[in-house]
Amino acid sequence: MKKGQLGFLTGTHAVNDLYQGVIPAMLPFLMTERHYSYAAVSGLAFAASGVSSLFQPLFGILSDSKPRGWLVPVGSVTAALGVVAAGLSDSYLLTWIFVALAGIGIAAYHPPATSQARAAGGSSQKAMSVFSVGGTVGGAVAPSLTTVVIGSLGFDAGYLLAVPALVMLVLWVLKGPWMRWRGHEEAAPLMSGPAGKAAGDGAGPTDDWRAFGRLVVVIIGWSIPYVTVTSLLSLHAQRDLGQSEAAGAVALTSYTAAGAVGTLLGGWIGDRHGRMTSVRAGYLVALPALAGIVWAPWFPVLVVCAALFGAAMFLPFAAQVTLAQDYLPNRPGTASGLTLGMAMAAGGLCSPAFGWLADNSGLPSAFYALLVVFVVPVGLALRLRDRVLPVAGLRSTPTAETADSGAP
Template structure:
């Protein structure tokens, strides 16, 4: 494990995903100050998550062709510009476009950074969980930062939200040569095409698109409740339970911060008991936790349920990323782009539908509908096959492909 590079990339992940978390944190302020409806703010959630996710596979393909480390700083700087511009804009169409721009920046960051983090961490689930938790921490900080800036000074001071990106850009400028000198080696695929062709058992190293398709289906089902709860839990606390905007921000912060704990826990469980254990435990705990979010009669119940749901949702996260890259060992950037991108687009695409349901029937009805949708990915996750690949320089006779008994068929 290359701890220095992994730590630095984890810091950039925190900054990048801070802007991903800033957008849902801004939604209650947009509703109160600009009179947006649930459908309107759900449309902004689509602009952030959906547009970002649609672009992410493209950046994944570009990262596979050759290392493009410059996409990492370009991504989080663009995300910051989009968020700041959305706060300063005065009408909905411009706000939507600015949020979409932020989403594209977030999309540009993830594939190259994830590939480099996997290479820096080797086969350790803990290493990937450390990188992932950087993004979760950034998302957890976002509601407090947005409340501090916009809640106290208004949207006119939105430019202050750009400070974290500017600081990290300076650090990247100082660390840039160090990153580039390692990027050509560490961003390379786990198994090169030449190695696969020279192996007498190259077929065993082939990309497993069928298993990868199953994983994409699971992540699509994961993204729908994740994006919807992220965009609505703060509103749920304020509109249904009569809490203040600060309490709503606290609920969102607790939800996203719990994801950091879940990510680290998932990495530990994956290394100790196998990554499929972390996948199954995460989904099985998340289902009743989501029921608690929908049912919550009081704010403390909502807070506990949101924390449990946020943690459980991220227990499988690192395992899903490494599993995707092992299903497609020749295309790690594409695997990251599709699983973190196109599959996540479903969450953004479906968010307006739940917003319309909330407008017509209330937020609780939207959460209960979300619960029914979530049953499908939970069932699929229990049947995912595992796949274990040796390091690229191992002989083909030492390469092992493992498939669990429930998923092999």
């Protein structure tokens, strides 16, 4: 494990996903100041996550064809500029375009950064969970930072939100001791397929597209409640439980901060008990936690259930990323782009529908529908199969491609 590289990449992940968290945190302020409807707010959520997700597979394919490490800082800076411009724009159309631009910047970051993190962390689930938790921490900080900057100073002070991305850009340009990767380390971490053959490894493992497709379906089902709860949780606290904007930010922060705990716990469980244990445990706990959000009678109950739901949803996160890369060992960037991108697009695409339902039938109805939808991925996640592959630099002879985790 290359701890210096992993630590720096974890920091860049925190910066990048800070902007992913800033956008939903901005929605209540946009709704209040510009009188947007639930549907309009959900449309912005789609611009952030849906458009971003549609672009991620493209960046994944580009990362597989040739190392493009420069997308890491460029993506985060683009996301920052999009967020700032969205806060300063006057029309809904311009706001939507700038939010979409921020989403594209977020998309550009993930495939190359995830491949680099897998290479730095080797075969450890804990290493990938550390990298993943960087993004979760960034998302957890975002609501409080947005409330302090925009809630106190207004959208005119939104340029302050760009400072973290600019600092990260400077560190990247300086190329200090935290950036000691070169050449092919920026590309596929699993030296199989074309890369492995070139290195003299022989045939190497093949891509299992069928298993990968099943995983994508599960992640699609994961993304719908994740994106919708992120978009509507703060509004749920304010509109249905009579809380303030600050209290809504607390609920959202609890949700995202608990995700960091769940990510680290999932990595620990994956290393000790197998990654499929963390996947199944996460989905089984998340379902009743979501029910608690739906039926929470008081704000403290909502916060507790949101925190439990956030932790449970991120328990399988690192395992899903590494499992996707092991299903497609010859295309790790594509695997990252599709699982973190195209699958997540479902959440963004469905978000306006839940917003429309909230406008017409109230927020509780939207959450009831969400609970029904989430039953499907929970059932499918219990049937996923593991696949264990060697990591670049850690094997001398081919090993078995698959290991049945006990699922039927």
